[in-house]
Amino acid sequence: MSIRTTCPYCGVGCGILATPDGTGGARIAGDPDHPANRGRLCSKGAALGQTLGLEGRLLCPLIAGRPAGWDAALDLVAQRFAAALEEHGPDSVAFYLSGQMLTEDYYVANKLMKGYMGSANVDTNSRLCMASTVAGHRRAFGTDTVPGLYEDLELADLVVLAGSNLAWCHPVLYQRLAAARAARGTKVVVIDPRRTATCEIADLHLPIMPGSDAALFNAVLTALADRGAVDHAFVAAHVAGFDAALAAARASDPGTTGLRTADLSIFLDWFCSTERVVTVFSQGINQSSSGTDKVNAILNCHLASGRIGRPGTGPFSVTGQPNAMGGREVGGMANTLACHLEIENPAHRAAVQAFWGSPRMPQGPGLKAVEMFRAAAHGQIRALWIIHTNPAVSMPDADAVAAAIRLCDFVVVSDITRTDTTRLADVVLPATAWGEKSGTVTNSDRTISRQRPFLSAPEGPRDDWRILADVAGRMGWGEAFGWTSPAEVFAEHAALSSIAGQMGLDFDISDLAACDYDTLPPTRWPVGPRRRGGRFFGDGRFFTPDHRARMVPVTPRPPAVATGPRRRFRLNTGRIRDQWHTMTRSGRAPALSRHIAEPFVEIHPVDAADLGLEPAALARLSTPQGRAILRVAVTDRVQRGQVFAPIHWTADTAPTGRIDALVASVTDPISGQPESKAAVVTVAPLAPAWYGFAVARTSMNPDAVYWARARTETGWRCELAGMSPPADWEAWARSLFGLPDACCLRVEDPGRGSLRLAFTEEGRSLAALFVAPEPVELARDHVVALLGTAGAEILAGRPAQGQPDPGPTLCSCLNVGRNTILRAISERGLRSVEAIGSAVQAGTACGGCRPELAALLAMRPEAAE
Numbered sequence: 001m002s003i004r005t006t007c008p009y010c011g012v013g014c015g016i017l018a019t020p021d022g023t024g025g026a027r028i029a030g031d032p033d034h035p036a037n038r039g040r041l042c043s044k045g046a047a048l049g050q051t052l053g054l055e056g057r058l059l060c061p062l063i064a065g066r067p068a069g070w071d072a073a074l075d076l077v078a079q080r081f082a083a084a085l086e087e088h089g090p091d092s093v094a095f096y097l098s099g100q101m102l103t104e105d106y107y108v109a110n111k112l113m114k115g116y117m118g119s120a121n122v123d124t125n126s127r128l129c130m131a132s133t134v135a136g137h138r139r140a141f142g143t144d145t146v147p148g149l150y151e152d153l154e155l156a157d158l159v160v161l162a163g164s165n166l167a168w169c170h171p172v173l174y175q176r177l178a179a180a181r182a183a184r185g186t187k188v189v190v191i192d193p194r195r196t197a198t199c200e201i202a203d204l205h206l207p208i209m210p211g212s213d214a215a216l217f218n219a220v221l222t223a224l225a226d227r228g229a230v231d232h233a234f235v236a237a238h239v240a241g242f243d244a245a246l247a248a249a250r251a252s253d254p255g256t257t258g259l260r261t262a263d264l265s266i267f268l269d270w271f272c273s274t275e276r277v278v279t280v281f282s283q284g285i286n287q288s289s290s291g292t293d294k295v296n297a298i299l300n301c302h303l304a305s306g307r308i309g310r311p312g313t314g315p316f317s318v319t320g321q322p323n324a325m326g327g328r329e330v331g332g333m334a335n336t337l338a339c340h341l342e343i344e345n346p347a348h349r350a351a352v353q354a355f356w357g358s359p360r361m362p363q364g365p366g367l368k369a370v371e372m373f374r375a376a377a378h379g380q381i382r383a384l385w386i387i388h389t390n391p392a393v394s395m396p397d398a399d400a401v402a403a404a405i406r407l408c409d410f411v412v413v414s415d416i417t418r419t420d421t422t423r424l425a426d427v428v429l430p431a432t433a434w435g436e437k438s439g440t441v442t443n444s445d446r447t448i449s450r451q452r453p454f455l456s457a458p459e460g461p462r463d464d465w466r467i468l469a470d471v472a473g474r475m476g477w478g479e480a481f482g483w484t485s486p487a488e489v490f491a492e493h494a495a496l497s498s499i500a501g502q503m504g505l506d507f508d509i510s511d512l513a514a515c516d517y518d519t520l521p522p523t524r525w526p527v528g529p530r531r532r533g534g535r536f537f538g539d540g541r542f543f544t545p546d547h548r549a550r551m552v553p554v555t556p557r558p559p560a561v562a563t564g565p566r567r568r569f570r571l572n573t574g575r576i577r578d579q580w581h582t583m584t585r586s587g588r589a590p591a592l593s594r595h596i597a598e599p600f601v602e603i604h605p606v607d608a609a610d611l612g613l614e615p616a617a618l619a620r621l622s623t624p625q626g627r628a629i630l631r632v633a634v635t636d637r638v639q640r641g642q643v644f645a646p647i648h649w650t651a652d653t654a655p656t657g658r659i660d661a662l663v664a665s666v667t668d669p670i671s672g673q674p675e676s677k678a679a680v681v682t683v684a685p686l687a688p689a690w691y692g693f694a695v696a697r698t699s700m701n702p703d704a705v706y707w708a709r710a711r712t713e714t715g716w717r718c719e720l721a722g723m724s725p726p727a728d729w730e731a732w733a734r735s736l737f738g739l740p741d742a743c744c745l746r747v748e749d750p751g752r753g754s755l756r757l758a759f760t761e762e763g764r765s766l767a768a769l770f771v772a773p774e775p776v777e778l779a780r781d782h783v784v785a786l787l788g789t790a791g792a793e794i795l796a797g798r799p800a801q802g803q804p805d806p807g808p809t810l811c812s813c814l815n816v817g818r819n820t821i822l823r824a825i826s827e828r829g830l831r832s833v834e835a836i837g838s839a840v841q842a843g844t845a846c847g848g849c850r851p852e853l854a855a856l857l858a859m860r861p862e863a864a865e
């Protein structure tokens with residue numbers, strides 16, 4: 001029987017039908033009835049079945065790295081938090097949470113910290129994702145309200161994507177937009193310093209200078225005013241601050257955007273002349289030292305033109321994580337309370353305290369993420385609980401954060417597998433995973449969906465809400481945390497939201513307090529009589545005291561750290577199509593490592609030539625905070641003076657690929673969100689003595705200056721490089737593979753300095769190593785596929801003569817290689833993405849590779865090897 005649940009990855013919040021196979025796995029399909037995806041899934045969602053299973057799971061608590069019983073672990077946690085409170089007060093304890101948590105878990109954590117421990121030191125990795133949007137919304141609307149719906153992207157005539165690589169980061173929403181564009185000719189503008197995959201559907205790409213978004217939207221506001229596109233009636237009736245915002249906009253210099261005048265002029269024309277405009281924005285706006293101002297610069301344009309809250313109009317923040325919105329709703333951040341109530345507001349605090357019957361409440365905001373780890377480093381935080389996030393990798397200045405965790409007196413980490421952060425914990429608590437636990441999540445358009453269990457939880461792990469409640473019970477607050485199911489937690493959360501409704505705020509889901517939790521269908525709030533079409537602000541009524549929206553004067557500021565002669569590259573960071581966060585889940589799926597299997601840095605061809613960097617060579621990146629070694633991808637998708645690197649790799653998968661170790665912990669002064677996309681780095685070639693590529697049935701832990709490993713269907717693959725060759729390659733390889741006795745086949749080319757070793761047993765390959773003085777050229781997917789079958793053939797490194805080499809995988813779902821697609825384009829004269837799909841099936845499953853297929857069509861077909 002299929003169970004309806006929700007994808008645990010991004011904020012699109014796609015519905016899933018999971019059909020257990022009876023052996024601990026499940027077949028995964030898109031839910032045709034879920035309003036977010038109507039049956040679609042992206043490559044990550046489609047591969048969720050490969051991430052199930054118990055391999056690598058934490059199955060019992062650990063105290064000081066040793067297995068322990070639940071009672072001992074929970075007693076210790078309660079005792080150490082109680083001792084910190086007793087000896088050092090509420091400011092000495094903190095929770096660091098995650099947008100991966102279910103709303104019920106988030107609610108319990110927030111209630112425990114704010115209502116019972118009496119501290120507002122509860123923050124979340126959503127601080128790294130969309131805190132600037134929360135702050136911008138609150139400044140403009142009085143509450144953190146997303147005005148629109150996903151449908152608005154399909155109803156708009158112009159969709160502006162600002163700092164959002166929708167094609168790779170919110171793929172199903174991208175597919176919806178692409179389909180609407182094909183059906184009704186929606187114009188799409190992409191504002192991004194980098195030419196991302198999303199640009200394949202852009203009618204106009206604006207390759208803006210990093211950090212100049214506010215200047216661009218100030219130019220839009222000025223143009224709206226100058227071209228008669230301001231909705232003066234709406235502004236007069238519903239908006240405050242228009243004149244000051246326009247004056248600030250007029251004072252800013254659109255030249256700082258670096259855009260060509262002609263491109264800027266087209267954009268201004270389109271924005272001013274199109275009534276149905278949606279501006280989608282994401283991390284490219286938020287992750288900035290002026291992120292809140294950038295958000296308000298966008299909101300100003302929609303408020304001035306009155307294009308908000310009506311079909312096909314509005315600013316639209318898309319969240320990164322599956323439950324960033326649920327975290328916002330329960331107030332799981334250091335500067336919020338619950339149900340969009342304000343922690344600074346005494347009446348709000350008193351109402352929540354009365355509802356909770358809590359003994360103490362913080363009197364103001366607590367420490368935001370960056371401040372929290374600094375406080376831990378300085379001994380101010382004595383007890384810290386980290387839940388479902390990996391800050392030793394994902395926080396800016398990640399090495400300093402890891403050091404702070406080590407320095408903190410007492411650290412608890414709840415997670416499902418070992419991570420860089422669990423290794424630093426005093427106590428590790430094993431939690432139930434997606435597919436085992438039960439709760440709700442809220443997606444980017446305010447739709448609350450159930451995550452339902454479809455697998456039995458293994459013996460050992462427990463639900464997060466129960467773990468938190470058990471600790472609360474041990475601290476003497478059992479009565480207030482005495483729920484017996486997540487349904488009861490949800491009912492309390494929904495009932496509490498009636499206070500927000502009574503106080504005139506947006507988040508009131510009290511009509512759901514008595515819902516049938518088990519069968520609750522996807523439900524977008526507002527609910528009940530407040531529903532009014534599901535959008536906010538079309539009636540011009542905002543959640544400020546006078547019900548008028550606020551336009552905010554914005555003076556653009558460049559990124560906090562300036563480039564200079566020594567550090568002249570601006571480092572943009574982001575995600576790749578097929579991985580999620582620090583790969584603790586997506587890294588388990590072989591299909592998701594086919595597309596990109598190692599960390600890389602994109603650099604412009606002219607900069608690469610200046611630095612003597614060849615494609616596929618290795619580069620060393622450095623900042624005062626940290627160092628990285630990355631594979632070089634030479635491409636004009638990035639501009640000169642800029643480089644791009646993805647965020648996903650960890651000490652487990654590529655120790656020199658931890659990108660956030662390079663990023664300074666500079667934050668936006670209002671939102672506290674770090675500037676994760678504008679570090680200033682030096683880039684230099686690395687000159688290793690050798691490069692290598694290895695495949696093996698078991699994982700590898702190489703002794704090499706550079707390595708990056710990934711799962712495959714046949715075992716593991718690993719890229720390697722070293723500064724000096726080992727004295728005995730065979731002995732080194734035997735140690736790497738843990739194969740002291742296997743038969744070794746060897747092919748050596750002394751003239752080229754290359755060496756190939758295969759280790760076999762009964763004629764079947766167990767492992768192979770390919771070494772050369774330059775980056776190793778191989779048909780890697782072919783070598784991976786041969787592992788475990790052929791013996792000597794694997795040493796050829798490519799298909800036999802006459803057999804086609806499919807090339808690196810481009811379509812992960814159907815495993816179609818780049819060369820196969822290029823050959824089909826060339827030989828069959830294909831002219832469209834649909835024709836490619838008919839010919840070789842690429843792009844016909846999740847559709848996530850369609851932008852790359854379009855890019856191949858634009859290339860010369862002769863590029864096929």
Ligand code: SF4
Binds near residue numbers: 007008009044046170
């Ligand atoms: Fe999951 Fe992909 Fe849908 Fe995001 S777009 S929720 S990752 S299936």
